Amino acid sequence: MTFVFDARVASRGFDVSLEVKPGETVAVLGPNGAGKSTLLDLAAGLLRADSGRAVLDDTVLFDAVGGGRFTPPHERGVSLLAQQPLLFPHLSVLENVAFGPRSSGVSRLESRETARHWLAEVEALDLADRRPTQLSGGQAQRIAVARALASDPKLLLLDEPLAALDVAVAPALRRMLRRVLAGRTVLIVTHDILDAFTLADRVVVLDHGRIVEQGPTRDVLERPRSRFAAGLAALNLLVGVRTERGIRLDDGAEIAGASSLSPGTPAAAAVRPPAVRVSLDEPAEVNRLRGEVLDVEPRGDLVRVRSRHLAADVAPAVVADLDLAPGSTVWFAFDPAAVQIYAG
Known part of the structure; x- marks a missing residue:
């Protein structure tokens, strides 16, 4: 019916x-x-x-x-x-x-x-x-x-x-x-x-x-193209415009990743939290974003470290070694191979 x-x-x-x-x-x-x-x-x-x-x-x-x-x-x-x-x-x-x-x-x-x-x-x-x-x-x-x-x-x-x-x-x-x-x-x-x-x-x-x-x-x-669906699917969602080497975000930052989309096309990039690394010093990786930690949440044998735009699942030892807490400023980094770019 x-x-x-x-x-x-x-x-x-x-x-x-x-x-x-x-x-x-x-x-x-x-x-x-x-x-x-x-x-x-x-x-x-x-x-x-x-x-x-x-x-x-x-x-x-x-x-x-x-x-x-x-x-x-x-x-x-x-x-x-x-x-x-x-x-x-x-x-x-x-x-x-x-x-x-x-x-x-x-x-x-x-x-x-x-x-x-x-x-x-x-x-x-x-x-x-x-x-x-x-x-x-x-x-x-x-x-x-x-x-x-x-x-x-x-x-x-x-x-x-x-x-x-x-x-x-x-x-x-x-x-x-x-x-x-x-x-x-x-x-x-x-x-x-x-x-x-x-x-x-x-x-x-x-x-x-x-x-x-x-x-x-x-x-x-x-x-996903909405933040709710991305959160439900446990994915980081970054939105912007397709460039020659990846995607340019709304704040001007650029993320490298492969895609068949034409440059200039509205695009979204998904990254799984386990693929994201956290550090206090600026990393050498091409894909790196700085952010303030909003919360630190234990999830089984991992800890989710979340900022406004990204979340990372890291080992408890990493949280302890970096002394991470809400308000900490950190770098999030991930490999281009971990990025999935698609039409936004």
């Missing part, structure tokens, strides 16, 4: 147009306040747009121009799965999953059969007779997925479905989602790059209520 969406909400500075193709999963990324929840609420019918129009296959979800048409949430063919399972505590697992088809007029017998089918799909059929209070977090989220799918939605909206789960449980749930979402039209809001890589065909990045970048998942997350 094709989902065509165009909406504006003035009070939230929201102005977004996008399309989700039949059977496509689109991951929506962005910092807090970017408009991700507004997008889902508009699609689900929990919020009205000031202007715009949304159509799901042949159903007009809303048309703020053409007479103010608004289809109620329960008539949209849209299921929203929130961060929390929100299961009905007084119903069994089976009755929770059967609730959707039952409320749409399906017989009790048929709705229970549908519920059993989806419980089997999410590998939770053995939980059918339990109450929600008897479930673990991972089990409850499986049931919530089954309940969302049992109503056979034309569009499935997922709002950070794995955010509240223990890291030990998330991988199994992610594999399950990848299997049951195949062939469905899905919008998934997430802050987890692994969710995007594992589940999404395409990525849309929102910031301040606007789309700042979109495209196939690997294209966006391996060659």
